Amino acid sequence: MTQTQQPKNLEEALKVIQQLTKMIEHQNQLIEQMNVALQLQQHRRFSKKNEAMNPDQLSLFEDESAKITVEETSNDEVKEETASRHPKRKKKHVRQEKLDSLPQKDCEYDLENKTCPDCEQPLEKIGRKLVSREPVVIPAQFFCKNTYAKVYKCRNCHPNGGDKLVTASTPSPLFNHSYVSSSVLANIATNKFDLAIPFNRQERIWKAANLELDSKQMANAVIKGANRFLKPLYNLLCDQLRQEKVVHMDETPFQVLDSGKSRSYFWVMRTPKEFAKYQIAFFHYAPTRSGKVISDVLTSGYSGAVMCDGYGGYSQGRLPESIFGSCLIHIRRLFIEL
Structure with missing residues (x-):
């Protein structure tokens, strides 16, 4: 029976009501799914991109003793935080400290007539009074340096x-x-x-x-x-990165004028604080996002671990001897979207 047909008796009317009820429930489910998808898209596009770590979350690299210590102190010492409507007061004497850190130069002004304006007797100097303090900027000086050899x-x-x-x-x-x-x-x-x-x-x-x-x-x-x-320092940093056991790597788009492409990329590599001997931040420019850039920078023989996101360019096809670790922030996004 179609929706345009009118029920002839009570039984047909009940069937029509049941069919319409099921149809409404199904449509409500679709609407709810669409609202969730819409909220997710709005969150991706308009929400803040900062994914800060909750201070209550402990580092994965902390040992058990550190965790126990944190838990004990947190249970024994409970601090109550009260909200205040008053803004924080500015620190006093900041200007004085800043001016004291600069090289000092005194400028004194003396009286032209050193006699008393009332009795016209000579005045006696008893000291000086600080009237004002202000920074002074000396413009850049240009001169020609003549180099002679004896x-x-x-x-x-x-x-x-x-x-x-x-x-x-x-x-x-x-x-x-x-x-x-x-x-x-x-x-x-x-x-x-x-x-x-x-x-x-x-x-x-x-x-x-x-x-x-x-x-x-x-x-x-x-x-x-x-x-x-x-360039020699750049090559030295790159060679040192290839010797590290763990390297963080990511790429970010960068617009270059007159490059012929809408997007170019900076490939960024960083040594971790926990394992690296040297703290190195390395930037490599490439006009493409191809995975070939990864093997060009680290070389195909790199055997360490690469911490990265889920981009398909990070694969053992480019670095067959490497181990790839997933970024926890990107894994967290997948759970949030569930």
């Missing part, structure tokens, strides 16, 4: 009838016939990577010092300086 002549030696000259050794310049010295390069790199000042804006800084440095020259100097001084 030359000596031997009066006894005359090779080929000429004079024997001996010149003192001097440090080599960073770049020959260039405005970019070591201090200039350090300033350029600090402005660019610490203060996020683009090269084209830095041109005005050097123009004020009467140095003609354009953005292209600064970029080339940073690249050459990095290859010359930082």
